[in-house]
Amino acid sequence: MATSSIMESLFQRSLDDLIKAIRLQMIGESNFISKSLEEIRKELKSTDPQTKSTALEKLIYLNSLYSIDMSFASFHVVEVMSSSKFSHKRIGYLAASQSFHENTDVLLLITNQLRKDLNSSNEFEVSLALECLSIIATHDLSRDLTPEIFTLLSSSKLFVKKKAIGVILRIFNKYPDSVKVAFKRLVENLEGGFDQPVMSAVVGVFCELTAKDPKSYLPLAPEFYRILVDSKNNWVLIKVLKIFSKLGLLEPRLAKKIVDPICEHMRRTTAKSLLFECIRTVVTCLTDYETAVKLAVEKIRELLIDEDSNLKYLGLKALSILGSKQLWTVVENKEAVIKSLSDADPNIRHQSLHLVMAMVSEDNVTDISRVLLNYALKSDPQFCNEILGSILSTCSKNDYEVIVDFDWYVSLLGEMSRNPHCQKGVEIEQQLVDIGQRVKEVRRELVRVARDLLIDPALLGNPFLHRILSAAAWVSGEYVEFLKNPLELIEALLQPRTNLLPPLIRAVYIHSVFKVLVFCLHLFFVRKHVTSSSLDGLAQGMYDLDAEREFPEGPSLVRRECSSASFDCEQDEEFKPIIQNITGEELTIENGGENLVAFEQVSLSTSFAKDPSNHESIVGLIDLIKTALSPLSGSDEVEVQDRARNVLGLIELIQRETDGWLIQMEDSFKGGKVKALKMIEILHGAFSVKIGPVLRTSQERVPVPEGIILNDNLADLDSICGDILSPPTSAFSMGNRLFGENYGNSSLDLQKKEESEPSTESTSLLAEHRKRHGLYYLSAEKTEGMSNDYPPPNDLQSTVDIGDGTQDLLKITDQSLSSKRKPKHSKPRPVVVKLDERDEKPVSSVKPLKDSEHDQLSGAVRNILLGEEDTSASSLTKPSDKSTGKRRVKELSSKSESRPEDKLGDAAPEVGGSSSFRRSKHRSRGKEREKSPKNNDENKEGNSQKDKRKSHQHSRNRTRHRADLPLNVVAQTPVIPDFLL
């Protein structure tokens, strides 16, 4: 036996051997590792402790550097831990702290071992156990070992005491009851200890505790204050400052007290870390103290102009914390901030961008956005998108509250889309649609911007822009009445390169064609009708107007419903039934409808530069649509096919109703057309009701009809229609509006296909159309000549170099921030439609700036907050319970053994009582207490402490008077001592 173990250890590979061997393995490292793992498994089973511990040592190495699972060895770890030899034990403990966790089952076995080592006379063994415990302690371990830790907290050996303090944090977290036992000892260490290591450990623990629940630690403020003033150790000071930045927010008088020492540190220290911590404390909790803020800003400026990028970064960071409360500080440093916009470090650029955006106001938003946009053109793609993103989010904040000139903003969005790096498709899409719905006045400009985007074939090649194009298509279909030239738009929507679009967006395109077509046909029919059937409609129209007004109501209700679900996907399906319903009633509407049309016609016809309503152009239009969409009616994509068939179906229906008149001469427009006219009218009526913005919560308000049982999950759907669902899932993706980048790839393929095979049919048709409509193809040829690339970025801007850009920005912020002039806006800010929580109808508010509380978003947030406040208030009572627990311990141990239980009982009924009642009660209680401790104190030592305690109690009453804070908890929390006043 003995010989075998000697042999084992002789021939065992040591850790060094293992490391060397791994280093020699150029390839097949993993092979080698798994081989040595086999070895280790065998060696672990050895009876020789030396062999075993060496094996474990190797395993630790592999575990920490090569992520090899070592849970299989956990029992051997316990064995090695209990070895009598220190060098083995050490390895065992290291292994335990590296691999054990909450669910390790052998943890149950080590309690006694740990207890034994914690009680050991060898301080190194104690420290091993403590260190290990600080990483692996569980609830049970903490509970069982609390007494040992408690003893060690007052150990005479600093080395041990320090570590016992280090471990206490974990014990508290895992087993809160231990607070009752050990908290007092911990506080004693804070009060008494000036031994540096103990101090930094104990302050570290309090720093962590305070971060979780600052209120409970307010009574310790005097101790912390003493450290803040006296300590010379920067590590300790930093931690204490962190504690104060939490406490200072809770207790204004405390903040007042600490301002001076902190300023003193700021002036005196040479350590940048301490300086920065002071600055951070000032900007987080001392913003009310002008001198401190001024000093901090001064120091921040020094950081900002420092060569060291670390300091620069931190300076910007501090400034952004401060900027949210006091904007002038940012403005004062804007030069440095703007300069950092062109820093080499993306993190610094990000911070400075954040600050620049903080300076945006109603007056300078145009200029800052302009300069930033130019700057974005020259930046690398990532930062460019960061810039675009922050412009988008800043401008859209609180329902576009900084935007006055929406025409400008919409054209800015259009310009952003043309930025070659732009990847903000989703955001821009969302805003284009949102603005269209909310701001009526901007629709004309919006349609113009949309048209410019749609008409450019180059944009179709960039998958990132597809979402924007989808929005543009929707906008131009929805607000078709503002179109200057509908024919041109239809051509743009049907241009051959649209096959690069993902199917769902293509469906939006085709649906927009549908809307535009209905619009054109309507206009055309009305013209004809008016000319052919005299003008007697007009007079009657005025008479019947009231009746007509109700006509759009029917479809509008339905539309509102379907828009809340998904406005551009489900409309069609919704529409068919409506049409049927209405055609049933058509006789009643007939008169009214005609008159309405006649009435509208006057205003519409004037808005057209190019008259789309002449016979020829309509025929051409229908021809174009038919040729472009017929191939799509057989498309594999459900959505595309569906839309295409809808349009074609409409055309067929119209042609049938008019007896093929559309191909014949004009004169034959008589008889039978009335029906077609009516059809178009109904469709037009439906489309002309505008979709408004929808409240986020509106879906929830739809009551669930009685008798409907809603399943929580649709798991059983598989069993019901598994066969149907299993084939290609893509067919069922219509609800999915997240087109991934994979569409980009597929569209690239398509592009290649398009280029390679001269699709005979479509190109010949194309040529035909080209002959027929000069205008569009002329302009398209220009861009076609430039191949598929994007248009070059705006030329005039590329001449401006970076320096100029930032210079401009400087000037702009100068003008609009320093001088408070209010530029006169050429036009008043248009009305932005907002939604009120209580009312589902769109409500327009003229003063959105102040009314933003009623905005849907903030309303929702408020709901959440209010909801949470309830829960948080109730959850707050828990820590405060804990804190009273702590206090009780403190009082118990210090002197007033009088009646801690009573006191708790007292505190309870106070909660919620009237403040005056509470006050008087405190006062009387204070008097009582003042006496009682005195009596008790006589027979206790610690006179100096007694005074302090007494003063604590004085102040306790006084602060209670003051702290009639809204939260009930305050009544229970410990209170600030005298010296703060």
Add this chain to the structure above:
Amino acid sequence: MGIRFILLVNKQGQTRLAQYYEYLTLDRRSALEGEIVRKCLARNEQQCSFVEHRNYKVVYRRYASLFFLVGVDNDENELAILEFIHLLVESMDRHFGNVCELDIMFHLEKVHFMLEEMVMNGCIVETNKSNILTPLQFMDKS
């Protein structure tokens, strides 16, 4: 909890030391190491030493071929962590004498013990070099 993890990584991105102060599964550890190392090693000397990653930040510093990466909570003082890294390097330097990557590789456990002296529960408890090193020397003797 202050410090969440300490990583030593060489220029090639190989981990040389990994100490975690919160429990993560092995998979999550290696995923995290991969992400962070890629992020930090891509940065150059002129850029600042702080990287925000998910809900915490990484403070890193490069010494010769080794990167010292420390993951900390968001309100931790970055500059203090930089000083901590420097303290760690100085302590190792004093212990090994002109420390290099190989020293750390072959004496990984010693570096672990050194860290145990300096950090407990993610809190920095000891900042005095001789306090850090004396226990280590005692232990080596025993």
